[in-house]
Amino acid sequence: MRSTALAIIRDEHRVLSAMLQSMSLLLRQCRAARQPPDFRLLRTMLFYVDEYPNRLHHPKEEALLFPRVRRECPDLAEVLDQLSDDHQQGERSMHQLEHALLAYEVMGDERRAAFEQALDRYTAFYLRHMMLEERHVLRAAEERFSPEDWAELDEAFAGNRDPFTGHEPEEPFRPLYQHILASLPDPLGYKRSA
Numbered sequence: 001m002r003s004t005a006l007a008i009i010r011d012e013h014r015v016l017s018a019m020l021q022s023m024s025l026l027l028r029q030c031r032a033a034r035q036p037p038d039f040r041l042l043r044t045m046l047f048y049v050d051e052y053p054n055r056l057h058h059p060k061e062e063a064l065l066f067p068r069v070r071r072e073c074p075d076l077a078e079v080l081d082q083l084s085d086d087h088q089q090g091e092r093s094m095h096q097l098e099h100a101l102l103a104y105e106v107m108g109d110e111r112r113a114a115f116e117q118a119l120d121r122y123t124a125f126y127l128r129h130m131m132l133e134e135r136h137v138l139r140a141a142e143e144r145f146s147p148e149d150w151a152e153l154d155e156a157f158a159g160n161r162d163p164f165t166g167h168e169p170e171e172p173f174r175p176l177y178q179h180i181l182a183s184l185p186d187p188l189g190y191k192r193s194a
């Protein structure tokens with residue numbers, strides 16, 4: 001069945017993936033031009049990744065989606081354990097990444113490679129995480145959930161929408177959202193709504 005919650009999860013995955021990959025693109029462009037990156041923009045983007053996916057997207061998966069999938073599909077227990085571990089690991093990795101960015105900003109070029117490598121690791125880690133969710137968890141949910149399950153999930157996921165998925169940002173996030181939109185390089189493609 002068509003579900004708002006599933007569409008939201010997939011949209012949020014797409015945005016997280018675009019945000020992380022655009023950070024790498026930004027760094028590559030700056031390296032090629034032998035110029036320092038816009039550190040404020042990088043900090044803002046990392047803040048976004050921490051704020052929306054880590055504090056809103058993953059907790060909703062943990063609280064609402066995973067328990068239902070666990071109940072309906074016992075054979076996915078191992079995958080669900082792995083994905084929950086990833087959510088916790090993601091928070092620790094985010095702290096390391098933020099520190100690596102600060103080190104690059106404060107210490108200069110000698111810390112550039114360490115930040116770029118940390119970002120690459122974080123990006124690869126999250127892309128794999130989202131791929132596992134889509135391949136196993138979302139697919140199982142699509143096959144097994146009842147209309148009542150979906151009604152509840154749809155309502156919960158429709159709150160706190162990620163503004164980068166094309167929804168009006170909530171007031172406290174509007175300046176952050178506009179700053180990122182105005183500064184992102186092509187080919188991110190979100191400038192249309194700036």
Ligand SMILES: [Fe+2]
Pocket residue numbers: 058061083087129133
């Ligand atoms: Fe997740």
Ligand SMILES: [Fe+2]
Pocket residue numbers: 009013057058061130133
């Ligand atoms: Fe997810």
